[in-house]
Each structure stands twice: as structure tokens, then as C-alpha cells.
Amino acid sequence: MPDTDVILQTQGLTKAFKGFTAVSDVSLSVRRGSIHALIGPNGAGKTTCFNLLTKFHAPSSGSIHFNGTDITALRPAQIARMGVIRSFQISAVFPQLTVLENVRIALQRRLGTSWHFWRGRRSLSRLDGRAMELLDAVGLAGFAHLGTAELAYGRKRALELATTLATDPELMLLDEPTQGMGHEDVETVTTLIKRVSAGRTVLMVEHNMSVVSSIVDRITVLQRGAVLAEGTYDEISRNPQVREAYMGTTDEPEDRHAAAAALNAEAS
Structure with missing residues (x-):
């Protein structure tokens, strides 16, 4: 058994x-x-x-x-789809989109609307509430409308955590989440990992x-x-x-x- x-x-x-x-x-x-x-x-x-x-x-x-x-x-x-989600050593976010839009894309995937390109931006606003909750969980709520390319490296890794959480994983596989970070960013991301691991x-x-x-x-x-x-x-x-x-x-x-x-x- x-x-x-x-x-x-x-x-x-x-x-x-x-x-x-x-x-x-x-x-x-x-x-x-x-x-x-x-x-x-x-x-x-x-x-x-x-x-x-x-x-x-x-x-x-x-x-x-x-x-x-x-x-x-x-x-x-x-x-x-079974709930096993992985992050990679190299930052994997969309630099041309805003921080909020990155998380919203991850939420769309879970809802099965990832390929509905013909829908207007306004129709996706119903995802913004949950996206902001996730950004708040990783300390990025104040950066929601900033272009992702403008984020510091440590914050990009925090954004990856938010997009990973958006898929509601049961098991998170994190591949060297603090690689290439300075001491301050390492402490921040370590704290975030501990926080988001609750219930996972x-x-x-x-x-x-x-x-x-x-x-x-x-x-x-x-x-x-x-x-x-x-x-x-x-x-x-x-x-x-x-x-x-x-x-x-x-x-x-x-x-x-x-x-x-x-x-x-x-x-x-």
C-alpha cells in the first residue's frame, strides 16, 4: 500500500x-x-x-x-497538469510584458484560455484580482504595472515564483532559485520560498x-x-x-x- x-x-x-x-x-x-x-x-x-x-x-x-x-x-x-511545476536556473519571464501581465498569462493557462488571442484585454480583467494577490504574496504588488524588463534580477525570480503559484502546484521543483544573486536578494527569495511553501x-x-x-x-x-x-x-x-x-x-x-x-x- x-x-x-x-x-x-x-x-x-x-x-x-x-x-x-x-x-x-x-x-x-x-x-x-x-x-x-x-x-x-x-x-x-x-x-x-x-x-x-x-x-x-x-x-x-x-x-x-x-x-x-x-x-x-x-x-x-x-x-x-497533475500539479508538478518546475522553475529553471535561467529567468523565464516575458520581458516585453508588465509584471501583472506575466502572472495573468499563467492564470489563463490554468483556466484553459491561453490561446484565446481574439479576446479583448478588458475580458481578462477578471483575472487581475487573483494576479494581484499572488504579486502581493511575493512582494511585487507595487510593481504590477512596471515593465518586467525593468525589474532587478532578484525581483524577476520573485515574479517567477508568482507565475509558478498561479498554476496552483502541489509540488514545486525549483532549480537553483538563488543562483547569481547578491546577499540581499538571496535573503529575500529564501524568505519567499519559505512563505509560499505553506500547504505545498x-x-x-x-x-x-x-x-x-x-x-x-x-x-x-x-x-x-x-x-x-x-x-x-x-x-x-x-x-x-x-x-x-x-x-x-x-x-x-x-x-x-x-x-x-x-x-x-x-x-x-
Whole structure:
């Protein structure tokens, strides 16, 4: 009988590219309502794993279950309609539209009116109330009528969170949401992720260990495409195999903060 507390589960997930195995026998369980992180050195297979989960790549072997349903053979659009929504490392907003219009497009998609190009702008105004609620949730209500191209990078990432929320996801996959940000933007987006995760499940790839330590419930560490370790932040930061993977040593650090600093320096 499936564990109803597990929203996403993989068994033996493997992906090989012409003899190179990018993801090897990954078995992963993501608990419902949690924030779960995939971490690992560059080339560990984190993004490839995301591509498998959202069906941008077909696995060479293994299975993927979402809410107890086998989704291994489904297409990306089918996965999205089931409530699995992904963000990407590169900002994915429409720069020529306003902030409000970006969120409204995401709302149109959920309503099934995405391709109704002949409808006048006024007919879409019924979506503005919900769009403004979403913008308020990510701190962008005051920028609703600004051109998206004028937003600072951190605010563009916040807008992506708003458009993701507009699809009402049950599971959000965030691929390096704080990549390329300054300290202030990292803190802002970290706070937003924690806020919007209420009532949802988040699986994220993240290099910044200060982000991981502050909001993540559970961590899976990948190395060379395989699972190296899994546990809480405290357990992972003390794990000698993880420290060796990141720091090249198994020496015991003075405390977990020293280990975290070393992990962060290697990953940045």
C-alpha cells in the first residue's frame, strides 16, 4: 500500500547518455508538505535528475511515482497538469510584458484560455484580482504595472515564483532559485520560498548552504549521479563522506558551522 505521506518517489532512476551515466540508481522519497533539497558538487547529476522528474528526459531505467501514480511514461505537459511545476536556473519571464501581465498569462493557462488571442484585454480583467494577490504574496504588488524588463534580477525570480503559484502546484521543483544573486536578494527569495511553501511541497536544487540550512527539512546529496547521503542538515553537515566529497578530507571539523562554511565555499 502506498505511503500517503510521500508525494514523490523514485526507484532505481537511471539516465545514461551514450555510455555516460548521469544519474545512477537514484531512489528518492519526498515527504508531503516538506522542503527537500538536492545538493552535490558540480556534475553530480542534480539538474539531470530534475529533467527526469519533469520528463524533459526519459529515464533509461527506473520508475517515478507522484501521489502513488506511476508517471514514468507521461509527457511534460501531463506532469504539469497533475500539479508538478518546475522553475529553471535561467529567468523565464516575458520581458516585453508588465509584471501583472506575466502572472495573468499563467492564470489563463490554468483556466484553459491561453490561446484565446481574439479576446479583448478588458475580458481578462477578471483575472487581475487573483494576479494581484499572488504579486502581493511575493512582494511585487507595487510593481504590477512596471515593465518586467525593468525589474532587478532578484525581483524577476520573485515574479517567477508568482507565475509558478498561479498554476496552483502541489509540488514545486525549483532549480537553483538563488543562483547569481547578491546577499540581499538571496535573503529575500529564501524568505519567499519559505512563505509560499505553506500547504505545498518543494523540491529544490540549491548550492547556497545558508539557504539550505535555513529552510530545508531534508537533504539528498548526489555525487557522480548516485545518492551519497540523505538526512537533515545537521546529519549531512557531520557526514564524513559528504565532507570528503566537498572538501577532500575526512578530518572532523571543529563544529557543524565550519563544515557548512566549507560546503558553501566549494559549491559557490
